[in-house]
Amino acid sequence: MNKMLIATLSLALTAAALAHAGHDEATTFTLSEKDAVFTLDGPASVAPGYTAFAFSNTAGQPFAPVVARLKGNVSDADVKAALGELMASHGENMSAIEKIAEFTGGSAGVMPGGTFEFGTTLTPGRYVVFGFGASEDGKPLYDLGQYRSFTVAGAANGVTAPKADVKATLQDFKVVLPATVKAGKQVWEVSNAGQETHHVMLMRLKDGKKVSDVEAFFKAPDPSQAGEPPFEDVGGLEAISKGHSAFVSFDLTPGEYIVVCFLPSAKEHMPHFMLGMMTGLSVK
Numbered sequence: 001m002n003k004m005l006i007a008t009l010s011l012a013l014t015a016a017a018l019a020h021a022g023h024d025e026a027t028t029f030t031l032s033e034k035d036a037v038f039t040l041d042g043p044a045s046v047a048p049g050y051t052a053f054a055f056s057n058t059a060g061q062p063f064a065p066v067v068a069r070l071k072g073n074v075s076d077a078d079v080k081a082a083l084g085e086l087m088a089s090h091g092e093n094m095s096a097i098e099k100i101a102e103f104t105g106g107s108a109g110v111m112p113g114g115t116f117e118f119g120t121t122l123t124p125g126r127y128v129v130f131g132f133g134a135s136e137d138g139k140p141l142y143d144l145g146q147y148r149s150f151t152v153a154g155a156a157n158g159v160t161a162p163k164a165d166v167k168a169t170l171q172d173f174k175v176v177l178p179a180t181v182k183a184g185k186q187v188w189e190v191s192n193a194g195q196e197t198h199h200v201m202l203m204r205l206k207d208g209k210k211v212s213d214v215e216a217f218f219k220a221p222d223p224s225q226a227g228e229p230p231f232e233d234v235g236g237l238e239a240i241s242k243g244h245s246a247f248v249s250f251d252l253t254p255g256e257y258i259v260v261c262f263l264p265s266a267k268e269h270m271p272h273f274m275l276g277m278m279t280g281l282s283v284k
Helices: 003-012 076-088 095-100 211-218
Strands: 027-034 037-041 049-057 065-070 101-106 115-122 125-131 147-152 166-171 174-176 184-192 198-205 231-240 245-252 255-260 278-283
Touching: 037 125, 037 147, 065 115, 065 231, 076 095, 076 125, 076 147, 095 101, 101 115, 101 125, 101 245, 166 198, 174 278, 184 231, 198 211, 198 245, 211 278, 231 245
Parallel strands: 027 049, 166 184
Antiparallel strands: 027 037, 049 115, 065 101, 065 125, 101 231, 115 245, 125 147, 166 174, 184 245, 198 231, 198 255, 255 278
């Protein structure tokens, strides 16, 4: 599969604004923009425990925020250097960033004027929020202001995670979830039981299309020849490392869907969906 297509799919599967049910308050990070320079506002410190995050985008382009917990004494320069290696590989080589950080969730794209919410349990330590991607002139967005660190410390907040309507388990390399779920708003608990980093993306098949049509679209050697996508993007949850879980809400209409992980396997040298992480889902 074309390398640029893999990276583009991972970054461009943008979700409509998703509302995380069951929380009146959330730890909010707001992205703003002035003269192509960004500001990411948010708290400097957060209490340990279950935390609902809200990412608000007031800038003029999509925002792809990812939250990560840093391992040991890692500096911001270390993080940006590792992200630079990831950027240089078009999103394929995650080894440098995985050595220094654990991913706890995020969004593939918060559209201008939109908000994305998800929740996860935070343990004490230093965390970063960064926007993955580049400007039109090739500058990394995390060097243009889409970057902020915060500390998790103090007494536990005592917040309880919401009850999940659907549980999705990400394995190496399989997505385990019910074959059928109810239409409407629902909270998903997404857990990474594998060794590699995974994410989960949902797409609704267009009328008359099948999973085989999606497979053919993704495996096309030339993206320009792939044709019109046989699906519509619904949303998803960005990268979570092994042993981590996160909660995200979807509002699904009846139809046939696929649930996919596009992240690359350093061991197998191909994207996870080509290793089996593409699963059908019926919504009724």
